[in-house]
Amino acid sequence: MIQGQDLNRRDFLRISSLFLAGSAAMSTPIGRTLSGGGDALAGNGEERIVHSFCEHCFWRCGIAAHVRDGRIYKITGSKHHPLSNGRLCPRGTGGVGQIYDPDRLAHPLIRQKKGGRVSYRKATWDEAIAYTAEKLYGIRETYGPEAIAMLHHGYGYTFFKKMFMAFGVNKFAKPSFDFCCGPRHQGYLLTYGHGAGTPEGVDIVNSKYILFFGTHYGENMHNTAVQEIAEGIRRGLKIVVFDPRFSTLAGKAEKWLPIKPGTDIAMMQALMNVLITEDLYDREFVAGHTVGFDELRDEVEKMTPERAAEITDISADDIREVARTYARYAPAAAVHPGRRTQWYGDGTQRSRSMAILNALVGNYKMPGGVVKYEKYKLPKSETHHYPEFEKKVWSKYPLFVDTKPENSIASHEVIEQTLDEKIKAWLVYGVNVPETITLGRKIALEAINKVDFLVAVDTLPMEVTGYADVVLPECTYLERYDDLDGGRPYRTPFVALRQPAVEPMFDSKPGNQIAKMLAEKLGLHGVLEEDVETYLDRKLKKAGSSLAEVKKTGVLLGKPTDLYRKPGEKLTFKTPSGKIELASSKLREAGFDAVPRYIRHPEPPQGFYRMLTGRKPMLTFGRTANNRFLNELPTARENEVWVNTHVAEKHRLSHGEYVHLKNQAGVVSEYPIKVKVTERIRQDAVYMVHGYGHYFKKLKWAYRKGASHNELISHTEIDKAIGAVGFQNNFVTFIKEA
């Protein structure tokens, strides 16, 4: 049981160690070499390299897995993959710690009640699949397909999506939308008619001046972007970082501006104000390619640098200087869209402000400005038409506007609909619900307690698995095929292959097989019938290659994107007006401000500090928290709370001591956190990295290391346009250890 939680119905169960890898390893050969094929080697000392892609975050860089004697001993960056260029971020090299994690889930598990005692029992795959299918079928028959939802994150989900589409289920949600990059995606769509991109469409290497609002590369380790920034700086790129905290990136910047948290829109309005009043914007571009300029001008007219200085704590001189320098370097200057953009519930408007600052200086498709990458054009090869599937957006938010079936509702709405008893079953693929559905742990657990049936597909005994009715152990990304990574635009368009370097260990299975077994049991015909190799080969043959060919390098490369605008080129945008919308017609129609407006956010109560969060180079929350290979360094083992020197004095805190944090609603962190006393953060905020403070003992490495950020969220602000959830209006104070 979790302290302080009354979970009568769905008690948090301790999975017996007998069902985890540590003991299974005794009886199961570790990392058997793949059988078949000319390169299968078993125990004869020969080596091979398998090219695939990483799953330690969502950038999906190309990897080279080095295998010797049937074991992966090293992972390096693929030379062939355009997102790696032969290099990886520290997390990418750490896959060895994931596949050989002794705490891995080794067998399917079913929750059972015997003589009043609830526990997990080891099940065969047949039993676990039959039970899951029976439950899902029953729930669909009784309540309809809308009573089933899939929460997903990570690249193996696509097969489960197909399985559900054939089953008529169309409620799919990913926390990486409403708790992460939804606002910038929709903000860019509303402004430019296309998203901001992953990798983001900024020509970093050729840029002379880039503004970053919070985006903290160097801690956020997106491999290619970090490489591009380093290369850009080598070529003379200057950067400005607006961040309440002196981030790693601030250390590389020409200017660090410790902005008051929550005031970015005011800052960006002031920058626009200077560009417009001093006539520094690109008049010709704005006249030819944008709509809504007058409305924008009227809105930002009031935000003089002097007024913004009062709001943001950045001097009017600095604001003017940044705006002028930005205009001077334009069009080889840009504002980076960042990634996690749901901060205060006004993320769509904040992201739109960034998009507008780019548009004003006419940097679209210009060297060093905003660029639009192209996708590899993979011919369609789908044979199945999903007769049961009705494409539908379930979200109640008017501008949720995602047309992709895999994102039809915000993940927090799945929680709400579960609490309202509209949703009765969840399939959770790679989402650690108690720690990532950021409505606070309490609400996530209430929903977990309410849902009738929960099946978790995971690799590790993460918190979410302790509440599941069925746990299906997926093998790691190093032991399986997934669908092709072919949908993403980049400088060099590519299709990448995920392929197994070794066979699945223990009794774990790839997602593609699990979904196939479920589809069979559910009697779904014509979907997931071929084996995965046939499926991939068929897709790749359509593209003029083959699985055998692509297995060699792990990628198919397309013709480099023609990045830059030709003189006189006609630009078209998929917005209602066909132009860049400085004033958004869709926002106006839906009853929102057409141009971004600054809204004041609440101030910390006396003695409390705004709780900010971010990333660490060696950790991607649940994906790597238990990874011994990555977290060996003492600095990576736990998170710290950054406290300004003056604040530390006021609360008599010393560097290195452990405290508990208490938020404005009285929630106290279950575990203590180490204090980092530093000048590198403003006095009104503290900072802690998300992804620590795991409470499941079976995560032997991660258990009790640092404090959970999620646990301290008691207040959220919904972005009413798109349903993203801001959680930076939470404030904490310190409780010293007795």
Ligand SMILES: Nc1nc2c(c(=O)[nH]1)N[C@H]1C(S)=C(S)[C@@H](COP(=O)(O)OP(=O)(O)OC[C@H]3O[C@@H](n4cnc5c(=O)[nH]c(N)nc54)[C@H](O)[C@@H]3O)O[C@H]1N2
């Ligand atoms: N190593 C590593 N890399 C990762 C991840 C990881 O876990 N580990 N996770 C990946 C994921 S999922 C994401 S979404 C991205 C997130 O990475 P980013 O999008 O770069 O960062 P955020 O988490 O949004 O922002 C954190 C920074 O914003 C600053 N900040 C906080 N409030 C404000 C404010 O009001 N104004 C301004 N200007 N700055 C503010 C914080 O001090 C901090 O430096 O990172 C990705 N990359």
Ligand SMILES: Nc1nc2c(c(=O)[nH]1)N[C@H]1C(S)=C(S)[C@@H](COP(=O)(O)OP(=O)(O)OC[C@H]3O[C@@H](n4cnc5c(=O)[nH]c(N)nc54)[C@H](O)[C@@H]3O)O[C@H]1N2
């Ligand atoms: N409090 C708080 N909440 C946040 C954030 C925050 O900063 N603070 N950040 C938000 C952001 S930006 C994001 S993107 C989301 C991320 O949210 P999640 O994606 O839920 O994050 P993780 O904790 O990485 O959970 C990943 C889960 O996937 C499992 N997993 C890893 N590899 C595999 C695999 O190969 N197969 C399967 N089936 N499972 C696998 C892990 O064991 C873990 O249970 O969280 C959001 N929530």
Ligand code: SF4
């Ligand atoms: S940025 Fe790092 S963790 Fe993310 S995919 Fe690339 S190598 Fe893996």
Ligand SMILES: [Mo]
């Ligand atoms: Mo994210």
